[in-house]
Amino acid sequence: MSDRPLAQHEQQICNVLDQKLNDTDGLTASQLANMRLKAIEASTNVKHQPMKVQLKYASAFAIVLMIGGGFLSNLLVESPMGVTSIPTAMLHANDMLPSEDIAMLEDIEFVQWLANSDYEL
Amino acid sequence: MIANMGETPGQMSLNSFLMVVEKKAYNMALISLANHAEALDIVQDAMLKFATNYHCKPQEQWKPLFYRIVQNLIMDWHRKQKVRRIMTFWREEDGTPEPWLASLADCPEQSAQQKQQSEYVLAMLNELPVKQQQCFLLRAWEGLSVKETAQIMKCSQGTIKTHFSRASAKLKVGIEVGNE
Numbered sequence: 001m002s003d004r005p006l007a008q009h010e011q012q013i014c015n016v017l018d019q020k021l022n023d024t025d026g027l028t029a030s031q032l033a034n035m036r037l038k039a040i041e042a043s044t045n046v047k048h049q050p051m052k053v054q055l056k057y058a059s060a061f062a063i064v065l066m067i068g069g070g071f072l073s074n075l076l077v078e079s080p081m082g083v084t085s086i087p088t089a090m091l092h093a094n095d096m097l098p099s100e101d102i103a104m105l106e107d108i109e110f111v112q113w114l115a116n117s118d119y120e121l
Numbered sequence: 122m123i124a125n126m127g128e129t130p131g132q133m134s135l136n137s138f139l140m141v142v143e144k145k146a147y148n149m150a151l152i153s154l155a156n157h158a159e160a161l162d163i164v165q166d167a168m169l170k171f172a173t174n175y176h177c178k179p180q181e182q183w184k185p186l187f188y189r190i191v192q193n194l195i196m197d198w199h200r201k202q203k204v205r206r207i208m209t210f211w212r213e214e215d216g217t218p219e220p221w222l223a224s225l226a227d228c229p230e231q232s233a234q235q236k237q238q239s240e241y242v243l244a245m246l247n248e249l250p251v252k253q254q255q256c257f258l259l260r261a262w263e264g265l266s267v268k269e270t271a272q273i274m275k276c277s278q279g280t281i282k283t284h285f286s287r288a289s290a291k292l293k294v295g296i297e298v299g300n301e
Contacts, residue, residue, distance in 0.1 A: 009293045010261045016242040017262050019235075021144050031161055032147060036139045039168035043135060043176045 135176050138183055139168055146191045149258050152246050153195050163194045188263065189273045192255060199251050238299075245295040253288035260285050 006014065143164060150160035167190040175186045246254055252274065259270045260281070270285075271278045 006261055007289065007293070009296045010257075010289055012296065013242050013246070013257075013292055014262050016239050017148065017258075020239060020243070021148055024144055024147070028147065028157070028161070029144075032143045032164065035161070035165040035168050036136065036143060038165075039139060039172035040136055042169055043172035 134180065135172060138180070138187075139172075142184065142187055143168070145263060146187070149191065149255070149262075150195055152243060152258070153251060153254060154198060155247055159198065163191065163198065166194055167191045184263075185265070185269050185273050188259060188265070189275075192259075192273050195255065196251065241299050242296075245292055249288055249291060253284045253291070256281055256284035257288040257292070261289075 146167060147160055147164045150163040151157065154160050154163070167187065170190050171183075171187050175183070175190075178186060246257070249257070256270060256274065259265045259273060260267070265273070267278045267281050271281045274281065274284075
């Protein structure tokens with residue numbers, strides 16, 4: 001142990017454990033060796049994976065970019081600085097004018113047109 | 122050492138490292154799980170995870186990383202067992218002896234007294250709470266520092282000291298009782 005020396009009973013237990021380690025039967029040892037070789041083989045196969053990992057990250061980045069882009073564009077459209085808002089009050093302006101005034105305006109327009117056409121003739 | 126001619130230095134060092142830690146990891150799992158097949162499964166999973174995900178890390182980090190994987194697997198196994206026990210509470214536990222005790226009994230080199238002492242010590246370790254048991258094994262047997270053990274077991278250094286001192290005190294009492 002790196003921090004303090006072992007007490008007597010701790011050392012005694014460690015000795016028993018070391019003894020047990022040395023007494024590992026052949027079958028278990030061979031099973032462990034097979035597992036080790038499989039693990040080493042797996043580590044060599046992993047070396048081809050960085051490309052896959054990069055591809056995975058690239059596709060994830062693209063998705064995030066699409067979602068983020070859409071969200072950002074929505075924000076810009078909704079913000080007052082982005083696009084000047086249409087004065088919707090003007091749309092309802094006609095409703096506020098009395099119907100006689102409109103008729104009168106139409107008459108004035110007609111008279112003006114008639115005068116112009118007479119002048120042209 | 123099993124080293125093929127086509128192995129790179131990295132693979133050889135990985136092989137050497139796993140060769141050093143595999144038996145200790147197996148015995149740690151065996152003491153904690155008291156099941157030979159499950160202990161082997163845990164070591165296999167740990168080796169595969171380590172080799173595929175962490176073998177590119179600096180070699181000085183290998184030992185804590187490997188034991189961290191082993192610890193996580195052991196703790197996961199205990200959690201699953203706890204859930205299984207709750208789900209199947211009506212079933213009685215089978216009274217078969219732990220295989221590691223049986224394997225010890227089969228060892229011809231040991232004298233009867235040594236066998237008895239080994240069995241007693243292993244049974245004591247097996248009876249400790251899992252965290253105390255693993256803390257003791259990592260600190261005393263594997264020789265890891267408080268800091269490394271804390272990193273492996275994902276808890277504070279103070280907790281490690283507490284776990285270790287409690288485990289040590291219980292084992293001391295156990296040995297004293299055994300000697301009487």
